[in-house]
Amino acid sequence: MSSRTFHPMNGRGLRALSIATVAAIPIALALVFFYAPIEAEEGFLQKIFYLHVPLAIITLCGFVLGGLMAIMHLRTRDRSWDLRSYVAIHMSLIFGVGTLITGSIWARGSWGHWWVWSEPTLVSFLIIMLLYATYQPLRFAIEDPERQARYASVFAIVAGAFVPLNFLAVRLSTEYLHPRVLGSSSNLPAKMAFTFLVSLGAMSLLFATLCSYELTAKRTRMLLKARSRTLGFR
Amino acid sequence: MTLLATAIPGSSNNGYVAAAYIVFFAIVLIYVAIMALRLSRVERGLRELNERAGTPAMRDEVRQDGSGRDETHSQARERETV
Numbered sequence: 001m002s003s004r005t006f007h008p009m010n011g012r013g014l015r016a017l018s019i020a021t022v023a024a025i026p027i028a029l030a031l032v033f034f035y036a037p038i039e040a041e042e043g044f045l046q047k048i049f050y051l052h053v054p055l056a057i058i059t060l061c062g063f064v065l066g067g068l069m070a071i072m073h074l075r076t077r078d079r080s081w082d083l084r085s086y087v088a089i090h091m092s093l094i095f096g097v098g099t100l101i102t103g104s105i106w107a108r109g110s111w112g113h114w115w116v117w118s119e120p121t122l123v124s125f126l127i128i129m130l131l132y133a134t135y136q137p138l139r140f141a142i143e144d145p146e147r148q149a150r151y152a153s154v155f156a157i158v159a160g161a162f163v164p165l166n167f168l169a170v171r172l173s174t175e176y177l178h179p180r181v182l183g184s185s186s187n188l189p190a191k192m193a194f195t196f197l198v199s200l201g202a203m204s205l206l207f208a209t210l211c212s213y214e215l216t217a218k219r220t221r222m223l224l225k226a227r228s229r230t231l232g233f234r
Numbered sequence: 235m236t237l238l239a240t241a242i243p244g245s246s247n248n249g250y251v252a253a254a255y256i257v258f259f260a261i262v263l264i265y266v267a268i269m270a271l272r273l274s275r276v277e278r279g280l281r282e283l284n285e286r287a288g289t290p291a292m293r294d295e296v297r298q299d300g301s302g303r304d305e306t307h308s309q310a311r312e313r314e315t316v
Contacts, residue, residue: 045247048254055258098261102254109250210265217272224279231287 014212021205028195028202036195045109050196052102054203056125059099060163062092062207063132067160070153082149085156087214089135091207096129120170128166131159 032050039046066089073081103122104114116122135155142148188196 045250047251051258098258101257105250105254109247220276228283
């Protein structure tokens with residue numbers, strides 16, 4: 001393959017994105033452990049918040065992003081949008097598992113329980129995760145590529161619309177134990193807010209980098225298979 | 235290490251914080267390891283393809299049936315599923 005032909009392994013901006021991520025994560029960790037003050041009520045346990053909350057936000061945004069990309073796929077019929085939607089949802093599921101685990105660890109330290117079924121934030125997040133857990137079985141149960149992409153896009157749009165509605169419903173509920181991070185009631189001190197924003201930025205970069213790697217790997221595999229077929233190899 | 239020691243106060247909750255961050259980095263590490271495995275498989279496939287396409291008999295065969303053209307990226311995408 002000459003240097004002028006398309007080389008998916010290079011991936012557009014992948015190197016810059018990777019370097020930015022590798023730089024941002026240690027900066028965020030340094031701020032979390034050496035800059036942000038220790039919270040008066042929760043103490044050192046509150047440091048989990050800088051990991052758990054950005055993970056949760058990125059997960060939910062990733063699901064919505066998957067839905068928006070699915071809309072683009074249905075509008076343009078360009079399969080690359082379907083691939084992007086799939087990767088965004090796939091990566092959000094991984095980040096979602098991280099959110100559930102880190103949240104449970106925090107709950108155990110703070111409330112003394114791994115899971116509280118009466119807490120709407122926890123249960124609603126679990127419902128979203130279970131909903132998206134059906135995305136991949138649904139997708140791969142359909143063999144025809146066109147139908148697979150179309151049905152997966154419809155699912156991504158409907159489930160993606162459910163995510164903000166679910167978030168709003170939980171916000172509007174009056175009884176909750178789960179601490180509020182964003183909004184007028186959070187009262188986050190400046191140092192904590194800055195650390196939180198840097199952590200959120202680092203997590204976003206990590207999400208974008210991993211999505212980019214996944215997309216590049218998938219495109220390369222497709223190209224390899226197609227070329228094998230063109231040359232008559234199995 | 236001294237810096238870290240001053241940053242972490244003595245508390246029974248230290249274990250939970252450490253566990254949360256370790257779990258997160260373990261998930262990322264496992265994912266990167268899976269990606270590396272997949273990449274090595276793709277590289278092996280590419281090497282095999284190059285070797286097979288590079289043999290004189292195969293080159294003649296490809297030239298005779300006229301199918302030596304590469305599929306375009308969009309065509310490849312069109313035919314494949316994720």
